[in-house]
Amino acid sequence: MYTQGLDVKSDSDRAPPADTPTGPEERFQARVDAEEKIEPRDWMPDGYRRTLIRQISQHAHSEIVGMLPEGNWITRAPTLRRKVALLAKVQDEGGHGLYLYSAAETLGASRGDLVGDLLSGKAKYSSIFNYPTLTWADIGAIGWLVDGAAIMNQVPLCRCSYGPYARAMVRICREESFHQRQGYEIMLALSRGTDAQKRMAQDALNRWWWPSLMMFGPSDAQSAHSAQSMRWKIKRFSNDELRQRFVDATVPQAEFLGLTVPDPDLAFDEATGHYRFGAIDWSEFERVLKGDGPCNRERLEARRKAWDDGAWVREAALAHARKKEARAQAAAA
Ligand SMILES: [Fe+2]
Numbered sequence: 056m057y058t059q060g061l062d063v064k065s066d067s068d069r070a071p072p073a074d075t076p077t078g079p080e081e082r083f084q085a086r087v088d089a090e091e092k093i094e095p096r097d098w099m100p101d102g103y104r105r106t107l108i109r110q111i112s113q114h115a116h117s118e119i120v121g122m123l124p125e126g127n128w129i130t131r132a133p134t135l136r137r138k139v140a141l142l143a144k145v146q147d148e149g150g151h152g153l154y155l156y157s158a159a160e161t162l163g164a165s166r167g168d169l170v171g172d173l174l175s176g177k178a179k180y181s182s183i184f185n186y187p188t189l190t191w192a193d194i195g196a197i198g199w200l201v202d203g204a205a206i207m208n209q210v211p212l213c214r215c216s217y218g219p220y221a222r223a224m225v226r227i228c229r230e231e232s233f234h235q236r237q238g239y240e241i242m243l244a245l246s247r248g249t250d251a252q253k254r255m256a257q258d259a260l261n262r263w264w265w266p267s268l269m270m271f272g273p274s275d276a277q278s279a280h281s282a283q284s285m286r287w288k289i290k291r292f293s294n295d296e297l298r299q300r301f302v303d304a305t306v307p308q309a310e311f312l313g314l315t316v317p318d319p320d321l322a323f324d325e326a327t328g329h330y331r332f333g334a335i336d337w338s339e340f341e342r343v344l345k346g347d348g349p350c351n352r353e354r355l356e357a358r359r360k361a362w363d364d365g366a367w368v369r370e371a372a373l374a375h376a377r378k379k380e381a382r383a384q385a386a387a388a
């Protein structure tokens with residue numbers, strides 16, 4: 056899936072000599088503990104590299120596949136202003152995918168392999184993008200809830216121990232906050248609108264609420280990679296902590312909209328200062344993750360078609376690069 060060729064030389068450069076009291080793993084952990092950023096040419100454990108490649112590439116795939124449910128509404132946006140905002144948002148997501156593929160490449164992964172794994176169905180992406188966007192209100196709900204959940208997940212990643220990932224997340228998070236606001240503003244307009252518009256907004260909240268809570272991943276007790284990722288400071292908070300923060304921030308926003316969160320067990324707990332919420336249907340999450348969500352096949356087909364349709368662009372870019380190189384060689388000779 057990836058080659059380590061890039062850093063073979065720096066491995067031997069950076070790893071301490073065998074007679075020093077601590078081995079490379081201990082020195083690496085000490086740097087992480089001291090909040091030093093790990094850079095592409097630094098020595099790092101194989102597991103750290105693999106974990107980051109998996110996480111960053113899944114994140115990149117999610118940004119790219121995430122363009123599809125919303126791109127579907129660009130031609131049907133109700134006003135020019137909404138169309139411009141949605142177009143900018145979807146374009147931002149494409150940019151996020153590109154920064155993140157680049158960050159994965161700094162770890163020695165090949166972009167071709169990563170994209171190949173997405174198109175073959177081997178790689179995962181966020182299961183939320185396998186749900187359909189049935190009405191315009193879904194565009195509001197996605198910005199408000201899905202980008203809102205993404206912000207909760209991603210703000211701590213700005214302090215991730217791996218430098219290129221952390222730096223990419225700074226810009227991404229700024230753009231995500233614009234996405235969240237454009238979504239909330241759509242929900243606000245609908246919830247202050249006609250009865251039909253209010254019903255549309257409520258229906259979108261009903262369908263997107265639970266999948267948004269699932270975006271934080273399974274409870275930490277079930278999450279295979281959590282503890283090690285916390286030690287490596289790739290991850291700063293547990294899935295459950297982030298999910299709780301999201302619920303605490305979002306429920307008052309739903310109240311302001313005059314909408315009802317579709318959870319009969321939702322209640323504010325005075326003692327803890329947090330909202331308690333009902334049980335998540337993890338069987339649905341597993342089903343969608345395994346490929347049986349409402350739109351899994353459609354999403355992958357759209358990506359494969361985009362890849363095939365773009366073949367001439369890749370060929371033309373390659374031909375142009377070769378021509379440029381030949382000219383430069385001729386000029387040098
Ligand atoms: Fe994004």
Ligand SMILES: [Fe+2]
Binds near residue numbers: 202205
């Ligand atoms: Fe976004």
